[in-house]
Amino acid sequence: MSRKHEYGLLIDYEYCTGCHTCQVACAQEHQWPAGMGGIRVNEMIQTLPKDKYYLSYLPFPTELCVLCSKRTRKGLKPACAQHCMAGCITYGKVLELAEKMIEKPRMVLWVPK
């Protein structure tokens, strides 16, 4: 694996409340114009039997995510991870993050191109 892809974000969306704080934190950190950003919070609605619905949120980075390289070079967490009160976003080495995925379901691992 090349070093370029050594780091990523592990997103544990089980406890995501859909608050969009990660999106706002990213926009403030990188001064994104309206409509652009490094992460989006997607809303997923599943229809279940007996007219029941299941709502979940999946925060997912976009192609604009630069993994907050200026912050992480200084030893800081990425802005999205820093400000998520639910602790859904973890920054780290991809191989170590992948190991964490064995511990629980409903997580996704994202690695920038």
Ligand code: SF4
């Ligand atoms: S990942 Fe965290 S900050 Fe982002 S919407 Fe979910 S709970 Fe809110």
Ligand code: SF4
């Ligand atoms: S790591 Fe930084 S650039 Fe990427 S989504 Fe999070 S705040 Fe935005």
